Structure formats: structure tokens, C-alpha cells
Amino acid sequence: MRKHQKAQSIKLSSVQMIVIFYFATVFLSTILISLPIALKPGVEWSVIDALFTAISAVSVTGLTVVSTAETFSTPGVFILAFILQFGGLGIMTLGTFIWVVFKRKIGFRERQLIMTDHNRDTFSGLVALMLQILKLFLIIEAIGTILLGVYFLNYFPTWQEAFLQGFFGSVSAATNAGFDITGESLVPFANDYFVQTVNLFLLIFGAIGFPVLLELKDMFYHKKENGKFRFSLFAKITTVSFFALAILGTLLIYYFDKDHFFVDKTWHESLFYALFQSVTTRNGGLATMDVSEFTESTQMVQSALMFIGASPSSVGGGIRTTTFAIAILGILSFARGKQSVKIFRREIDPEDITKSFVVISVAIMICFSAIILLASIEPFPLMAIIYEVTSAFGTTGLSMGITPELSTPGKIIIMFLMFVGRIGIFSFLFLIRGKTTSEPYHYPREKVIIG
Amino acid sequence: MRKHQKAQSIKLSSVQMIVIFYFATVFLSTILISLPIALKPGVEWSVIDALFTAISAVSVTGLTVVSTAETFSTPGVFILAFILQFGGLGIMTLGTFIWVVFKRKIGFRERQLIMTDHNRDTFSGLVALMLQILKLFLIIEAIGTILLGVYFLNYFPTWQEAFLQGFFGSVSAATNAGFDITGESLVPFANDYFVQTVNLFLLIFGAIGFPVLLELKDMFYHKKENGKFRFSLFAKITTVSFFALAILGTLLIYYFDKDHFFVDKTWHESLFYALFQSVTTRNGGLATMDVSEFTESTQMVQSALMFIGASPSSVGGGIRTTTFAIAILGILSFARGKQSVKIFRREIDPEDITKSFVVISVAIMICFSAIILLASIEPFPLMAIIYEVTSAFGTTGLSMGITPELSTPGKIIIMFLMFVGRIGIFSFLFLIRGKTTSEPYHYPREKVIIG
Numbered sequence A, B: 001m002r003k004h005q006k007a008q009s010i011k012l013s014s015v016q017m018i019v020i021f022y023f024a025t026v027f028l029s030t031i032l033i034s035l036p037i038a039l040k041p042g043v044e045w046s047v048i049d050a051l052f053t054a055i056s057a058v059s060v061t062g063l064t065v066v067s068t069a070e071t072f073s074t075p076g077v078f079i080l081a082f083i084l085q086f087g088g089l090g091i092m093t094l095g096t097f098i099w100v101v102f103k104r105k106i107g108f109r110e111r112q113l114i115m116t117d118h119n120r121d122t123f124s125g126l127v128a129l130m131l132q133i134l135k136l137f138l139i140i141e142a143i144g145t146i147l148l149g150v151y152f153l154n155y156f157p158t159w160q161e162a163f164l165q166g167f168f169g170s171v172s173a174a175t176n177a178g179f180d181i182t183g184e185s186l187v188p189f190a191n192d193y194f195v196q197t198v199n200l201f202l203l204i205f206g207a208i209g210f211p212v213l214l215e216l217k218d219m220f221y222h223k224k225e226n227g228k229f230r231f232s233l234f235a236k237i238t239t240v241s242f243f244a245l246a247i248l249g250t251l252l253i254y255y256f257d258k259d260h261f262f263v264d265k266t267w268h269e270s271l272f273y274a275l276f277q278s279v280t281t282r283n284g285g286l287a288t289m290d291v292s293e294f295t296e297s298t299q300m301v302q303s304a305l306m307f308i309g310a311s312p313s314s315v316g317g318g319i320r321t322t323t324f325a326i327a328i329l330g331i332l333s334f335a336r337g338k339q340s341v342k343i344f345r346r347e348i349d350p351e352d353i354t355k356s357f358v359v360i361s362v363a364i365m366i367c368f369s370a371i372i373l374l375a376s377i378e379p380f381p382l383m384a385i386i387y388e389v390t391s392a393f394g395t396t397g398l399s400m401g402i403t404p405e406l407s408t409p410g411k412i413i414i415m416f417l418m419f420v421g422r423i424g425i426f427s428f429l430f431l432i433r434g435k436t437t438s439e440p441y442h443y444p445r446e447k448v449i450i451g
């Protein structure tokens, strides 16, 4: 019980750190992107639009009320890239840190996992983790910049322009920010499989979650030394559900649009369109086409995928893939009449199953409320509103095009969704709830009829 | 553990009884309503339409592919009323029986509740319960028939017609069937508060759930003898959530349509319209207006209310009010950092909370799948499809008017939803799952990050 309470209070303070970090970064970013040097000559924006863009950038969502390409000057593009990096990695670091500390403090009967043997103190641990994440991202983004920049020499008139596009595209993809300075996302590269493949790798890298990357590194380290290594249950579930959702999404998108959008496309065009538009809902938000060309069924599938979002402790949002997977496992076990949930030769803690359901239910209630509120104040079709809400909550950034036309109350609702989606429902609940205390009294239990 | 397994197998066999009863009744009803005597001269219908109508009647949903008023002859109206009664009360009896047996076999440490002291055997107990329910319904429906029939003498040319309308209206409201032989639901009585009030009482009587009625009777019985009586936790939660949802629905419907549908209405017109259209989603499906005149926000609110549905062991469908209430309580407790859910001086069994979440999640997945499938095969607006799906799953029977125009696959999807909604997700899962067995082995538990 003592240990449990200690872990709870660590979690609580970490959540507070995330929120403080989030708001401080939003505040500074709003100022930075309002500086004249950040904007193209003659461009001005209202406080609400600057704030919206800052929140969209810090939560690496990518919904935009103005065209990034037409608003930001070249220094502005660098400032924006810096904000994406700082916001995306900052929250990811804090999220991962909770995971690491959590594992260390709670511990397991079995073999202790990554980093648990180091006895460093909180702050230096946090800094070390941040540096580790930053290093990895910088390497990946540098590779992306070079690959894309060199390739773009054929697309853009000057090498400066090619590398600026390559740099921003690489940062925007790796942090899953979904901002673009082409003016039309990846639509110009709809038939360029090289650019798409590079982007897909960068998107997956950012959205798969840092704990998974940490364990992958650990695995290679152990392999070299011929040591034994076991992936944590968390890493396995996260990875499997991440790719399962990507494949399922690809198939469903293709199925629901085979007689519409895909009707005049070759098999490889269809594959890349469907694959890209599936993976991008895992959090990138970049698109190789105008998503309003899809059928409503496909748009609903994408909305569901955006709602689920990316892995925990990644640069993404939503309820998180793991939450979804645990809930599905819970339902399957229940439907099969099992009393415990077994997967990968481990059993899931029943408390985690309840937590997953709580997260999903609260997320549905928040998104549903946002949808009916927006439907009541905005003139747009219901589908466009559902799409916008799930995109903001999943911090995905895809849109059927209504973002710039939202009213101020509409923008505030979307900003709130980006915030909650990015810090996560569980952190959000932690934030609004008090500390867990042991209960002084109990009542008798009584059963009721369910369903 | 022994006791637990016994209760499980009782539940399993009861669920099988419900399903067998359901399909047998649907089969016989399809034949009955296809008899020439049941139909007006010159009317014929396809097998799929007859089957659809039979399922809609047995599950007391009230969605119709043909106009009831124009299809059924006077004997046909009586046959239909009989099917509604038999289908509605039959499943309600079996549902209530599970509850009664369940309480008797599992028992509580505390005071045993209703009927648990009677040691009758299963079959005679079932028959006795059925007769008790039937008697109560016949009394209420007779009162309704007299009140409406006498009143309708002013509305209809002959007393036969007035009492036929009164009788059918009363049966249709008490069983929450939502069928109408006026040809336009309760729209002709949109400003007749007497007819609406009678209907509201009948609707609530059917949808509040039989266990609640049983306990109410028990309370009066005890009061007469000066005995002590405590309502079960189930009855309290059910009743409170039933009325809370009705009030919340009224307020939201009014709020989202105050500048639209209600803009030219007096306060008492608005009140009755909003109240009726809220209570009717609790399962009646009768309407005093064309629901497509509402704003999309109101329609979404109604869809959510229909999805929640009526009380368990009632004539209604959906996930059930109790399931929703338990999930909300679970979320609130969690958000407040409590380790147990306390309400009405009792604690809710954590297993029941998990069950509620499972029921809700499965229901959402089923409805969501139905929505994207229908969106892909039918040409109707998304809102009309969402409304139709939640109405079928909630066995409510409200519609934005697309039911008669559904394609055959579309009708099959709606029929499936009415079936699952009526027997309930929990029974549905019980049906497809095997028997619970104690597990021969366990794996170590491992925690993961949620949300």
C-alpha cells in the first residue's frame, strides 16, 4: 500500500510537470510565432489564431487555421520546427519518464527491465532521458533531411529551398506534427513512392512510442553481448497493436473506397494511397490526397483510427493503441468466459483493464460532447465535424478543410481537444482528481443486473 | 466457486431460453401477419418485409417498412397487439426470472430480497412470474384503453374506431412498441396534453423495468403490515438513472433546439415536446412531431439516449440505463481517486463495473460497424443512419424516415441490431461465449501504460 501510494504521488507530480510544461511552452510559442521576424511581410494574425497555431504546434497536431506556407517566413519556419521538436519531444520525455520511474518504483517479481538498475536521482535522470531521446531524434531527422533534401533538388528551383523543405518535412514527419510548408501537405508527392516511404518510416518512428525504441536499443545491446533479453509486455502489445491497426486501416480504407476513390487507380497507387492514409491516422496527419474525396464510411474508419491514436509515450495523441488493445483483450477474454486476460505468456492486471475502459469511456464522452456542441454552433456537415474532433483529440491534424472557418468558440473546443488528446485522458483524469487515499470505511457489496 | 458456476450455468440456460423464445416467436409472428385475414384487401408483402415487421414487433421496436395503418386489417391489428404483448412481456419475464433466480441462488450476506424465500421449482416459478407480469400489464392497459377510448370519442367518427385506437395505443405504449395505427404516430395529438400524459405514464410503466415494479408492490405490502422494507441497490440505481436521463434529455433537447424547433412555441408546448421526445427515447418510440425537424445536435442527443435505452428486465433495449449508470459511477470514483464505488450506502462489485464497460464497448463497436456499413450501402445522410442504428439497437423505433427505403442488406443489419438490442449485449455475449471454467494455470502479471 505504501509503495502504491508513493507511485501514485510520483505519477501525480509527473502529470503536473507535463501540464506546466505544456502551458509554458504554449505561452512562449505564441509569443515567438507572433514576432514580426517569424512572419512573411504583411502577414498579421489575431491572438486566437496565434494561440491556436501554438497549441497545434506544441501538441504536434498540425491542424491549421492559416496556411503555414503563406504565413511563416524562413526564420519563422525554423522557429516552428523548433517548437514542434520541443513540444513533441518534451511531453514524450515526461511521459516516458513516468513509465521508467513507474517501473523502477513499483518493480516486478520478475526480472527488472530497462534502466531500473541505475540509481540516479529524478532530475538528472530526466535530463539524461531527454538527451537520449533528443539525440536519437536528431539523428533520424538528419537522415530524413539529407534523403529528402537531396531528392528534392529535382523538385525545387534552389538547393536552399530543397533542403528547407527536406528539413521541415523531416522534422514534421518524425515529430508527427503534420504541418507542411508545401501548402498542400504531401499531395504533390501522391505518386512519388520514395518521398512517401521516407515519410512513412519517419511517422512510424515518432508514433511507435519511446519505450519501444528504448527496448529495441536494449535488445541490440544484449545481442552483442550474447545476453538474454525479453521485451516487456508493454512493448509487445504496443508494437503489435500499432501495426495491426495500420494494416486493418489500409484494408478498410481500400474496401470502403474501392468503387469510389480507388476505382481508376492501379494496384500500387491504391496500395500507397490506402497505406499512407491509414498510417497517417496513427498520428502523422500528413495526407497525399484531399480526404474529403473519400466516402463517408472511409472517413468514419479514419475517425475511429484517429480517436485511437498513437502509442503511449510517443509524439502522438488519442486514447493510445495500448489502451485500445487492452480493452479488446478484456472483451475477448470476457466473451470466451475466461477469468483472466492472458497474452504473450503474461497476465494483464485487472486494474489495467478497468483503466482502459475508463479512458475509452471518458474519451468518447468528451468527443461526443464536442461533436454535438460544434454541430450546434458551426454550419458544417456532421461528417466534417466528427472528422475534425477525432483528428484534434488524436492530435492527428487531418481535416476535411473546416479548420480555418471555425468560429472562435469552435476553435476553443478544438484547442481543448488537442490539449486533452496530447497529455492523454489518464493524465487528464489524474490532473482533475485528488490524491488516492486508503478508505476509512466500507459498505456491503451488492450486485446489480448489467446489460 | 461452486455456487458461482451454478449461477453461471443458470444464466446460460436462461439466455438460451430467451433466444429460443425470440426466434420461435418471430417465426410464428411472420406466419401470422402474412395470413390474408391480417391484411387489408389488396395488400401483399415480401418475405423480408414481413420478417422485418415480425422482428420489429417481437422486439417491440416499432421501426416499420410499411405503414401499419394501411397494411393491417382490424383482425390484423389485434394479431399485432397480441404479438407485441407476447414478445414484449415474454422476454421481460425471462429477463426478470434470471434476476430473481440469480438473487436467490447467489444470495447476499444481508437481508434476502423479494421472492427469495419461496422455494418453488423453476418452471412453476416462471409461469407464476409470467402471470403476475401479465396481470399487471393487462390492468394497466385496460385503464389506458378506457381513458384513451373514451377520450377518443371526440376524435373518431365511431365508438368502435375510438376504442380500437385507444386499445392499440394503450398496448403499444405500455409495451413500448411504438407502432401506431394513426398513420403518423402521436403527431395528431401534438397539442393534446391529456393523450400525451396518459402515454407518458404507460411508456414509463413499461420501460422502468419489472424488478422495480415488483419491489414497489413489495413496499406497499410491507407498509400495510408495518414491516420494514429496503429497496435493492438495483432498483434504486435503475429508477434514479431512468428519471435523471429523462430530465437531462428534456433539457438538452430544449437547449439545442431553442432557436430552431422551439423558436415559435409557447413554454408549455416546448415543455411537452421536449419532455415527450426525451421520454420516448427511453424506449417508446412514439413521437409527437417529425424528428427530422430537430437540429443535428438534438438528433445526436436523442441517438445517445436511444443507445442507452431502457431499464434491464423491461420491455426496452439498448445498453440499459443501469449499465450506463454503473459505468458513470465507476468513472467518477476513478476520477476522484477512490478505490471502491459507493452509492446508496452500498458498494458496487468491481466485477459489475468491468461488465458495464464491456457491454458499452461491445455495443459501441456493433453500432459503429453498422453505421459505416450502412453508410457504404445506403444513400442516406449520415445523421439519418446514426439515428436509425441507435434506434434499432435501443429498440426505440424512432426514425428520420429512411426505414421503408432501406435495401435488403440494410434491413438485415437493422434486424440484427433489433435482436441484439432486445436480448441485450450481455445475453448476446453469453450466447456466443462458452461456459466459464476455472483456469488450470496462470502467468505472472505485468503492468502496462494506459492512456
Ligand SMILES: [K+]
Pocket: A060, A061, A062, A176, A177, A178, A283, A284, A285, A395, A396, A397
Ligand atoms: K499530428
Ligand SMILES: [K+]
Pocket: B060, B061, B062, B176, B177, B178, B283, B284, B285, B395, B396, B397
Ligand atoms: K420501441
